[in-house]
Amino acid sequence: MTVVNRRGFLKAGAGAAGGLLVSYVIPEHNLLLADTAGVAKLNTYVHIGADDTVTFTITKSEMGQGPLTALPQILADELDCDWKKIQTEIPSPEPVYGMMGTYGSLSVRTTYNSLRQAGAGAREMLVQAAAQKWGVDKSQCRTENGAVINTSTNARLTYGSLADAAAKLPAPTNVTLKDPKQFKLIGTSVKRMDTAAKASGRAMFGIDAKVDGMLYAVLARCPVFGGKVASFDATKTKAVPGVKQVVQISNGVAVLADNTWTAMEGRKALQIQWDEGPNAAQTSAKIRQTFMDLMPKPGAPARKIGEAEKAIADAPKKVEAVYEAPYLSHSPMEPMNCTAHVRADGCDVWVATQIQTGAQQTAAQITKLPPDKIKVHTMFLGGGFGRRGGSDFVTEAVEISKAAGVPVKLTWSREDDMQHDLYRPSSYVKFAGGIDADGNLVAFTGRVASQPFAGINNGVDRNAVDGIANLGYGASIPNILVDNHPTETGIPCTFWRSVGYSHNTFFTESFIDELAHAAGKDPVDFRRTLLAKNPRMLGVLNLAVEKSGYGKPLPAGHFHGVGVVDNIGSFNAQVAEVSVTNGKLKVHKVTCAIDCGVVINPAIVEQQVQSGIVFGLGPVLRQAITIDRGRVMQANFNNYDPLRIDEMPVVEVHIVPSTANPGGVGEATTPNISPAVANAIFKATGKRIRHLPIRQQDLV
Amino acid sequence: MAAVKFTLNGKPQTVDVVPQMPLLWVLRDTLGMTGTKFGCGMQLCGACTVHINGQPTRSCGMPISSVAGKNVTTIEGLSPDGTSHPVQRAWIEVDVPQCGYCQSGQIMTAAALVGKSNDPTDADIDEAMRGNLCRCGTYQSIRRAVKLAAQYKAKGGAA
Numbered sequence: 111m112t113v114v115n116r117r118g119f120l121k122a123g124a125g126a127a128g129g130l131l132v133s134y135v136i137p138e139h140n141l142l143l144a145d146t147a148g149v150a151k152l153n154t155y156v157h158i159g160a161d162d163t164v165t166f167t168i169t170k171s172e173m174g175q176g177p178l179t180a181l182p183q184i185l186a187d188e189l190d191c192d193w194k195k196i197q198t199e200i201p202s203p204e205p206v207y208g209m210m211g212t213y214g215s216l217s218v219r220t221t222y223n224s225l226r227q228a229g230a231g232a233r234e235m236l237v238q239a240a241a242q243k244w245g246v247d248k249s250q251c252r253t254e255n256g257a258v259i260n261t262s263t264n265a266r267l268t269y270g271s272l273a274d275a276a277a278k279l280p281a282p283t284n285v286t287l288k289d290p291k292q293f294k295l296i297g298t299s300v301k302r303m304d305t306a307a308k309a310s311g312r313a314m315f316g317i318d319a320k321v322d323g324m325l326y327a328v329l330a331r332c333p334v335f336g337g338k339v340a341s342f343d344a345t346k347t348k349a350v351p352g353v354k355q356v357v358q359i360s361n362g363v364a365v366l367a368d369n370t371w372t373a374m375e376g377r378k379a380l381q382i383q384w385d386e387g388p389n390a391a392q393t394s395a396k397i398r399q400t401f402m403d404l405m406p407k408p409g410a411p412a413r414k415i416g417e418a419e420k421a422i423a424d425a426p427k428k429v430e431a432v433y434e435a436p437y438l439s440h441s442p443m444e445p446m447n448c449t450a451h452v453r454a455d456g457c458d459v460w461v462a463t464q465i466q467t468g469a470q471q472t473a474a475q476i477t478k479l480p481p482d483k484i485k486v487h488t489m490f491l492g493g494g495f496g497r498r499g500g501s502d503f504v505t506e507a508v509e510i511s512k513a514a515g516v517p518v519k520l521t522w523s524r525e526d527d528m529q530h531d532l533y534r535p536s537s538y539v540k541f542a543g544g545i546d547a548d549g550n551l552v553a554f555t556g557r558v559a560s561q562p563f564a565g566i567n568n569g570v571d572r573n574a575v576d577g578i579a580n581l582g583y584g585a586s587i588p589n590i591l592v593d594n595h596p597t598e599t600g601i602p603c604t605f606w607r608s609v610g611y612s613h614n615t616f617f618t619e620s621f622i623d624e625l626a627h628a629a630g631k632d633p634v635d636f637r638r639t640l641l642a643k644n645p646r647m648l649g650v651l652n653l654a655v656e657k658s659g660y661g662k663p664l665p666a667g668h669f670h671g672v673g674v675v676d677n678i679g680s681f682n683a684q685v686a687e688v689s690v691t692n693g694k695l696k697v698h699k700v701t702c703a704i705d706c707g708v709v710i711n712p713a714i715v716e717q718q719v720q721s722g723i724v725f726g727l728g729p730v731l732r733q734a735i736t737i738d739r740g741r742v743m744q745a746n747f748n749n750y751d752p753l754r755i756d757e758m759p760v761v762e763v764h765i766v767p768s769t770a771n772p773g774g775v776g777e778a779t780t781p782n783i784s785p786a787v788a789n790a791i792f793k794a795t796g797k798r799i800r801h802l803p804i805r806q807q808d809l810v
Numbered sequence: 811m812a813a814v815k816f817t818l819n820g821k822p823q824t825v826d827v828v829p830q831m832p833l834l835w836v837l838r839d840t841l842g843m844t845g846t847k848f849g850c851g852m853q854l855c856g857a858c859t860v861h862i863n864g865q866p867t868r869s870c871g872m873p874i875s876s877v878a879g880k881n882v883t884t885i886e887g888l889s890p891d892g893t894s895h896p897v898q899r900a901w902i903e904v905d906v907p908q909c910g911y912c913q914s915g916q917i918m919t920a921a922a923l924v925g926k927s928n929d930p931t932d933a934d935i936d937e938a939m940r941g942n943l944c945r946c947g948t949y950q951s952i953r954r955a956v957k958l959a960a961q962y963k964a965k966g967g968a969a
Contacts, residue, residue, distance in 0.1 A: 311845025492911025724947025
């Protein structure tokens with residue numbers, strides 16, 4: 111049991127319509143604010159109504175990763191309320207919420223402690239209110255399933271019947287949290303809150319928003335990144351029956367119609383002359399050559415320990431390798447879209463977004479309205495994966511509504527979505543390693559060239575080197591040098607599920623296998639030695655090895671490969687079982703062991719482990735975005751085909767019991783499926799895969 | 811424009827739209843039934859799957875004129891309360907959906923499979939469902955849920 115004693119961490123009072131309202135702080139919100147002056151410290155609330163409903167605000171978006179279920183589980187466990195009475199609300203952004211967004215696999219790990227304190231604090235007040243009503247000491251009261259029970263008389267008062275009285279009490283300055291052994295909800299596979307809505311077709315995604323009087327819009331954008339409209343002729347478009355308006359905005363020409371299909375037909379009839387701008391001759395090959403040309407030159411140091419280059423030169427064995435990975439599109443199943451209604455006195459935006467604050471600020475800038483006049487309605491997200499952290503589709507919808515003077519639903523076609531994504535950057539990396547006479551890794555260097563997208567510090571793009579500079583084996587390698595060439599390419603890039611790790615772990619975990627091979631050691635034994643100072647990473651490796659039967663006989667033609675990663679505050683190891691028959695790769699099974707600290711909902715963790723693996727497997731097998739003449743060559747799922755059900759390996763998940771603070775899960779397992787598969791292919795064929803996606807020549 | 815008559819979720823429906831307009835957009839924009847999803851527009855992803863005369867069909871590639879006189883069932887019409895079809899019950903029991911966007915299409919394809927197969931194997935399921943993409947990777951749960959749905963049907967639920 112933990113006692114929290116900090117003045118002012120909770121605030122209590124009556125809600126607008128009665129009941130008990132407890133406000134509490136989610137520290138993350140304030141940490142992320144550029145300017146915290148004038149921001150109330152209490153920024154999230156739970157409300158208990160006279161009808162026993164428990165409503166609480168969640169400032170996280172639901173894109174499949176489960177916060178609408180997991181966050182209430184944490185709160186409800188400490189509150190001891192009736193699970194069936196929980197309701198959630200996602201509010202429009204306000205300054206008290208700070209930077210409201212869902213990214214970095216942070217939802218559980220940044221709210222866990224605050225939600226427990228809020229639940230325990232509200233429970234404390236309800237107990238106090240019941241004790242006063244009965245005229246007994248609160249030690250004679252216990253709580254259960256949304257009611258306070260008098261332990262001497264067995265009298266029972268529901269939370270709803272106590273809420274108004276509790277609201278008149280001062281907020282507690284200290285609360286007692288449950289001993290984890292007392293948890294009833296945390297650690298259990300409570301059913302997801304959103305399943306029935308999603309199984310019935312009633313769940314409302316961004317693309318399902320509907321506003322009275324709205325028109326349906328599509329936008330013609332320059333196919334070349336950075337290009338603009340030079341001139342256009344909409345005569346034929348306006349002749350299409352059902353087309354209502356054609357308006358030019360900053361990013362292209364919008365066609366508005368009385369349904370989406372007609373708007374698409376109208377767009378086909380547009381005649382636009384584009385000014386293709388400075389990127390019109392860009393190609394993937396040129397970008398790759400630029401990266402290659404940088405490899406002989408030192409980059410900005412991201413990590414330096416000892417004298418790595420000298421140690422490699424002096425080492426009896428030296429291994430060098432170059433790895434590369436392409437641009438990738440997010441391609442969530444729900445294409446980008448946004449519904450906006452700009453008026454003189456305000457603006458409403460209905461959107462599937464990972465960054466509500468960004469959506470609000472975007473709309474405020476375009477409309478010149480104050481942010482509090484912009485209401486952001488968060489819809490279900492039909493996948494996010496980082497893509498919906500952008501607000502480009504909000505910019506477009508708000509500009510169109512403003513120009514057209516009507517509410518507008520802007521829908522991107524699949525082609526729009528794939529060819530105007532913000533991409534996972536391509537990356538090119540040169541590694542070297544030195545091995546001593548006993549087969550120990552004594553030095554490691556990595557030089558990374560990649561497109562930066564979120565700032566450069568001291569010459570280094572942190573996202574480009576994540577997973578290399580902070581390699582999980584680092585504590586056991588005496589000499590390390592990782593440097594970086596952040597390189598502009600003109601291709602818009604952003605966060606993609608697991609970010610730098612998504613390719614860097616493929617590079618490092620494949621290269622570690624190469625080093626093990628050069629050292630004459632089994633790849634698992636080689637890793638174990640390097641992980642002596644990283645017990646949680648070693649723990650998942652050992653568990654995955656044990657559960658997969660690594661090292662024991664497999665069916666004829668089947669081979670195991672290993673990949674391990676520590677990212678987003680969690681640790682996981684995967685053992686992939688593959689076969690390569692007549693040039694055809696099959697991934698039969700993946701055994702994953704994950705240590706993500708305290709687990710809120712094991713079933714959701716298991717879903718996310720599977721999900722991350724599927725997301726990482728497509729780019730192993732075939733997915734790649736390539737650039738020619740400044741534009742994307744792929745357009746739809748026929749040439750950017752994700753993993754399908756007949757390719758789904760059996761994924762077996764083993765969760766390490768832990769009392770550590772929760773780690774992230776949503777992005778945990780995407781990075782290391784690729785090296786696990788590639789390392790298994792090496793065992794099958796003797797060919798080292800250093801390029802994603804795998805090419806046919808790699809398999810024969 | 812031309813009036814097209816068909817049966818939608820058991821009730822007569824008339825729409826007056828351009829004959830080439832795909833059923834998907836008639837459902838979503840003209841009739842406001844948004845349970846059927848737009849995913850790719852090229853019959854590659856299965857998000858828009860509905861039943862036409864009982865057959866799972868991609869509504870994004872189906873001109874409304876071709877639907878005249880036919881029986882169309884969408885996710886909204888699969889069961890009277892929206893959750894009681896054996897496939898929906900199994901989906902809820904297994905907690906299949908993650909983001910959920912592809913799931914209307916997955917459920918409609920699975921309902922057709924369960925309607926004709928009492929004991930589908932993994933291979934049957936893969937064959938029937940490989941046209942339905944899921945970016946969240948719910949495939950392993952789908953295999954479990956389809957088998958469970960077949961059991962529910964065998965115990966007496968309509969499918």
